[in-house]
Every structure is written in C-alpha cells, then in structure tokens.
Amino acid sequence: MHISELDTPAVLIDLDRMERNIRRAQEHCGRHGKAMRPHIKTHKIPQIARMQVEAGAVGITCAKLGEVEVMVGAGLREILLAYPIVGEAKLRRLVRVAQEANLTVAFDSLEVAQGISEAVGRYGEGSGREIGALVEIDTGMGRCGIAPGPEMVALCRRVADLPGLRFRGLMTYQGWVTGTAEERAAKLQTEDERLKRILGDLAEAGLETPVVSGGSTPTLFQSHLVEPITENRAGTYVFNDVNTVSTGAVTLDDCAMRIAVTVVSTAVPGQIIIDGGSKTFTSDRSAGPGEVTHGYVVEDPELRFVKMNEEHGYVKRDRSTKSYRIGDRLHVIPNHVCVAMNMHEEVYGHRNGEVVETWPVAARGKLR
Ligand SMILES: Cc1ncc(COP(=O)(O)O)c(C=O)c1O
Numbered sequence: 001m002h003i004s005e006l007d008t009p010a011v012l013i014d015l016d017r018m019e020r021n022i023r024r025a026q027e028h029c030g031r032h033g034k035a036m037r038p039h040i041k042t043h044k045i046p047q048i049a050r051m052q053v054e055a056g057a058v059g060i061t062c063a064k065l066g067e068v069e070v071m072v073g074a075g076l077r078e079i080l081l082a083y084p085i086v087g088e089a090k091l092r093r094l095v096r097v098a099q100e101a102n103l104t105v106a107f108d109s110l111e112v113a114q115g116i117s118e119a120v121g122r123y124g125e126g127s128g129r130e131i132g133a134l135v136e137i138d139t140g141m142g143r144c145g146i147a148p149g150p151e152m153v154a155l156c157r158r159v160a161d162l163p164g165l166r167f168r169g170l171m172t173y174q175g176w177v178t179g180t181a182e183e184r185a186a187k188l189q190t191e192d193e194r195l196k197r198i199l200g201d202l203a204e205a206g207l208e209t210p211v212v213s214g215g216s217t218p219t220l221f222q223s224h225l226v227e228p229i230t231e232n233r234a235g236t237y238v239f240n241d242v243n244t245v246s247t248g249a250v251t252l253d254d255c256a257m258r259i260a261v262t263v264v265s266t267a268v269p270g271q272i273i274i275d276g277g278s279k280t281f282t283s284d285r286s287a288g289p290g291e292v293t294h295g296y297v298v299e300d301p302e303l304r305f306v307k308m309n310e311e312h313g314y315v316k317r318d319r320s321t322k323s324y325r326i327g328d329r330l331h332v333i334p335n336h337v338c339v340a341m342n343m344h345e346e347v348y349g350h351r352n353g354e355v356v357e358t359w360p361v362a363a364r365g366k367l368r
Helices: 015-031 046-054 065-073 088-098 110-123 150-161 181-204 220-225 242-246 337-341
Strands: 010-014 060-062 078-081 102-107 131-136 165-171 211-214 257-265 271-274 295-297 304-308 313-316 329-334 346-351 354-360
Touching: 010 015, 015 046, 015 220, 015 346, 046 060, 046 065, 046 354, 060 065, 065 078, 065 088, 088 102, 088 110, 088 131, 102 110, 110 131, 110 150, 110 165, 131 150, 150 165, 150 181, 165 181, 181 211, 181 220, 242 295, 242 329, 257 337, 295 304
Parallel strands: 010 346, 060 078, 078 102, 102 131, 131 165, 165 211
Antiparallel strands: 010 257, 257 271, 257 329, 271 313, 295 329, 304 313, 346 354
16 A cells, blocks of 8 residues: 555654664664663554664663553563652552563662562562662753762662662763754763763772663764763654754654645635644644744645644645645654654554555553
8 A cells, every 4th residue: 555545644654764763873872882772652662662672772761661561562571661660550560560571670769769679579479580770860851860979879879789679770861962963062071071970989889880871862873972871762763853853963854754644624825724733743842943833844844834723733835835735645744753653543664655564553652
C-alpha cells in the first residue's frame, strides 16, 4: 500500500531516515568510546527499540514503569528506568519486572533508594536479584537530581551499602544545554570539568562509578566533549522534530516522522482546516525563535499552522501561492515528536512511500 492510500491522520515513519539517524548516533558514540542507551519515550515501540539495540545500543532507557513492562514483555532485557519510583503499587511491579530483566533505576534521595531496597527484600522472594542504582545529580537542569557536593557523596555511599541495590554510578541529563553549537560546546566544556570533579570526589570516597549516564539529542554529536559520560540516553534523535531542527543540530532532512493530514474545509478565506488538532499533535509549542506554529508543513513552508482545537488544525495560507482543495493531503513535522507519538495507536513505516510496517505504539499512554 502507498502512504497516499492511508486514512488520516496517520503517523508515517520514513524507515530509511530513521535507520540513518540510528546508525549515525551509534557510529558517533562508538567512535568516541561511549555507549548508546536510547530513551524510548520518543517512539514507545518495541520493534524500534530492538532496531536500536541491534544497531549496537547497550540497552534502552524508559521514563515510566509501564514502558519498562511493555519493553520487557517484548523481549528487551537491558533497561534503565530514569525516573524515581515512589509508592507501594509501583515498587511491587518494579521488583516483579526486575526478575525478568537487567534493570537499573535512577533516583536522587535516600527515601526512594530505601523504598526500592526494602521492596526487593519484600517482593523479591529470595531470588537474590539486585536492581542497579544510579544516583541522579543535577548539573544544570534544575529538575530532579541531588546537587554535587558532600551530601551527594554521602547518598552514593548509603546506596552502595543498601541490600538489594547495586550502586553503578551517576545519571544526569543535559537537557539544559541549549543555544547555538558554540554555546552548547562551551556549556559542555563546563560540564566536562564539573563531572570530572564530581567523579574525583566519589573516587576519593572509595566509590566506583562504572556508569555515568547523560546526553540529549541537541548535544548528541557533541557528546565527546564530555569525557566522563559513559552512555548517552538521547531519544528524540531517532525521529527528530521541529524543535531539534531549531537547535541547528539536525536539518529537516533528518526528520523521520511526519503526520499525514487531509484538508477538510476551505470555507474561511485565507485559511484551510486540516483533520488534526491538539489530539493529533499535542499543544507543545515550538521552542525555537520566530513565529510560534504547531508544526512544519512539508509540501508548502509558506503555510502557517497557527492554531488548533482538539480535532481541527487552522492553517493560514495568506503567504502561500498555491491553492488548496478539500481532500488534499499534507504532511506535517510536529514540534515535539515524543508527545505526538503518545497520541497515536499505530504508526506506518514506509520506504519511498510504500508501507512496509504497521506498528502499534505499544507503550503509548503508559503513564504509571
Ligand atoms: C532523563 C532523560 N534522559 C534522556 C532524555 C532524552 O533527551 P532528548 O529528548 O533530548 O533526546 C530525556 C528527555 O526528556 C530525559 O528526560
């Protein structure tokens, strides 16, 4: 089937572009002695996670326990859960899923560490299976992560001594590293020095840190600037989107995901309505400079996708020289591909427009 025959809205994945993204990231990290552990929150599809592992990733990263369960159910075994696990309902599931996978969890407090450690004792049924532990540190994001310093060293020490947990090192997230390539490089230089100091403190305290997990998509091809990082958790790179293009780190040609939509109304002069709104794209605004729109219309960059209701996309055509009729199809690159994916039940993988895969988005909506 050709993509033009698919009903809309339809998420289209250009498999050649996606494979090129996977390959290029893997090659860059491999060349600089770093592992890839891609974040699957971007695609939420086990088949794509498997392709990333087959390309050389040491494992995958998930944000939610529900994503971990889906991925383990599909046979993936090396998983980092980059999110603090809190509450009995989750702890029970965590220990259960850890029986089937090599699981590592990141957190930034003794409360969470103790909760997991005790749950391993309570629900692990004497399996002796430990859960890997990364202490999340805040090197600039200001979200989760303990501040570097004596308290952080003390937390790592306590974690290393807790039963049921195996202290493996540190996690940080370079999502705060923004700006031009030069600005990002300068920030990464600071990050390099900071992480070296932190690792020095831990070594002095007698703690080994075989894993220092970091990275992001905009900094992916600059990841070699931060020597201490051992593994890169970039996620968005697999598809890219308007936001990653706006960082200058990639081009529109690197965007592997598009959403096909149909023109359903031309009644209002100067405007067309497409059959996708905030329930198709989400309302994530573009992060780059300039006019805020809701996505990039591939066929006609003069079209401006300026407003959304749930099921209606308002596209201004006053700057465009082309004319549009009801039934015309357009393809839109979303601002933020990760949240858009979470809205869809299935995606179509194609090569040169021929659909060769239909994949359920198996981990969509797994928010717990
Ligand atoms: C903890 C963590 N690691 C990795 C990533 C992946 O970063 P990116 O979206 O830049 O690929 C994210 C993204 O939100 C994240 O929150």
